Amino acid sequence: MRNSQIQNWLKWSLCATALAASMGSQAAETVKIGFVDLLSGPFALTGQSSLKQLREVVIQLNAKAGPKDPQFEIVDFDNKGSPQESLNALKAANDRGIRFITQGGGSGVALALVDALNKLAEREPDRATVYLNYSAMDPMLTNERCSFWHFRFYPSSEMKMEALSTYMQSRKDIKKVYLINQDYTHGRQVSKAAKEYLARKRPDIQIVGDDFIPIAQTRDFASYVAKIAASGADTVITSNWGSDLTLMFKSARDFGLNINYFTLNANNPGTPAQLGAWGDGKVGVIWNWVHNAPTPELEKIYVDYKKKYNEDFIFAAHWNTMNMLREAMRKAQSTDAKKVAFALEGMTYKSPIGEVKMRKNDHQLEAPLYLGIWAKKGSKGVKYDAENTGYGFRTEVTWDSYISAQPTSCQMKRPS
Structure with a gap:
């Protein structure tokens, strides 16, 4: 009888342990x-x-x-x-x-x-x-x-424009800027911010163009590139992304429009492959992450x-x-x-x-925000390339968060 009771107790204990283990393994939501x-x-x-x-x-x-x-x-x-x-x-x-x-x-x-x-x-x-x-x-x-x-x-786009316009204060070689953005709320906000912030920080800069393109509808940017060239612009600022950026770069490269391009999205998939040697020293991107930023955790x-x-x-x-x-x-x-x-x-x-x-x-x-400038792998600050092109973005400037911080009109309505 005693052996039987012990066996029953052991069976119950094993079942209880298995049940507890099962419940524990299922506890993670x-x-x-x-x-x-x-x-x-x-x-x-x-x-x-x-x-x-x-x-x-x-x-x-x-x-x-x-x-x-x-x-x-x-x-x-x-x-x-x-x-x-x-x-x-x-x-x-x-x-x-x-x-x-x-x-x-x-x-x-x-x-x-x-x-x-x-x-x-x-x-x-x-x-x-x-x-x-x-x-x-x-x-x-x-x-x-x-x-x-x-x-x-x-x-936000205003934060990026705040940082970029701060950088452009020191770029006295920049005299004429052409704005080209997609025709939707974000593109129009970038255009507005670029004009306002440059007027405040670099009033000598001329805005020689301000175009809005229908999003994802333009297959050949040759006419836009010719217009930019005719304006005498030495710098383009664009928030274009996706095919509207890659195709614009293709037309600029084919035309030989060798000026500055400051973007918000040149790091996006598919865009670096369009740049190659042509973009060296010309194309910049303002973003929150740079492959070649000198931080070990980022690098890993x-x-x-x-x-x-x-x-x-x-x-x-x-x-x-x-x-x-x-x-x-x-x-x-x-x-x-x-x-x-x-x-x-x-x-x-x-x-x-x-x-x-x-x-x-x-x-x-x-x-923090970063300005990356397209440059050849192995040159100063470019340890890693992008999309196996042999070129990547070096960290030209790092802005602490207070540089790009913007005031807000938000009146937050919180639930009770």
């Missing part, structure tokens, strides 16, 4: 992040590369997660670059229980999402969703259209990703976004969207580019 962005059409390469890099960041985060940390999973939705398709994707994500989304390809889409999220939170608080913006730059998103549910982990992330995928890691905002999201969940001790949003406000994080801060009053990340 899975938090799904909806990636709502361009995955088809003329700008698909940018969206696909962004998605791939986001997934790699998540793989690394999940591997280092603590026992109480949630696991992240990325669920992608192709918005085709359309605000309406984005709203459809938002609804589909929300219906699947997804309470965190990320997007960056297009400020028009971003503004539509913010409006929809505000209405959703008011109408159905239990379905409130946090929007993690990794590159939509329209200043309205952190000013008159700011939202408690929106957090931008990338500099870039090198490891290149070794694994033979592609360049450029979407640094994903790194900061996901790491700060995890820290916010730890701080909130919850994955509830509202609690996490409150935890994100005012958060500081020691990122690979130094300490960054999510400004509480408008949800704009304050972080």
Whole structure:
């Protein structure tokens, strides 16, 4: 009898232990992040590369997660670059229980999402969703259209223009500037900021052109390039991205228009391949990440990703976004969207580019900015090339966050 009781007790103990282990292994919650962005059409390469890099960041985060940390999973939705398709994707994500989304390809889409999220939170608080913006730059998103549910982990177009115009104060060789931007809210904001900031810091500079092009519709930029050449411009400032930037560079190279080009997106997938030797010393990009920035942690992330995928890691905002999201969940001790949003406000994080801060009053990340200048690999400051071209961006200038910081008119409406 005693042996039988002992055996029964042992069996019960083993079952209980197995059940506890099973429950422990299932304790980690899975938090799904909806990636709502361009995955088809003329700008698909940018969206696909962004998605791939986001997934790699998540793989690394999940591997280092603590026992109480949630696991992240990325669920992608192709918005085709359309605000309406984005709203459809938002609804589909929300219906699947997804309470965190990320997007960056297009400020028009971003503004539509913010409006929809505000209405959703008011109408159905239990379905409130946090929007993690990794590159939509329209200043309205952190000013008159700011939202408690929106957090931008990338500099606004005004922040970039503030930094660039500061740099141009020392470039006395620049006399005539031509502005060429895509004809939508972001392009018009860049044009406006460039004119205002240059008038304040370099009133001697002439704006000799200010063109807006229909987005993703121009296949040959020869006429635009000829117009720029005829204006006598020595410098172009452009916020174009995707095919509207690569094709513009192709036409400029074919024409032999050898002037300065300051861009917001020349680092984007597919663009470096167009530059080659022609872009050496001419093309610059203002961004939050430079392959050749002298920071060991940045270098390791870039090198490891290149070794694994033979592609360049450029979407640094994903790194900061996901790491700060995890820290916010730890701080909130919850994955509830509202609690996490409150935890994100005012958060500081020691990122690979130094300490960054999510400004509480408008949800704009304050972080360093870089000016990269295209140059030959092996030349001073260019240890790594871009897209296996033999050329890469050297770090010409690093701006501390206070240089590019902008005032805000945001009147944040917070939930109770």
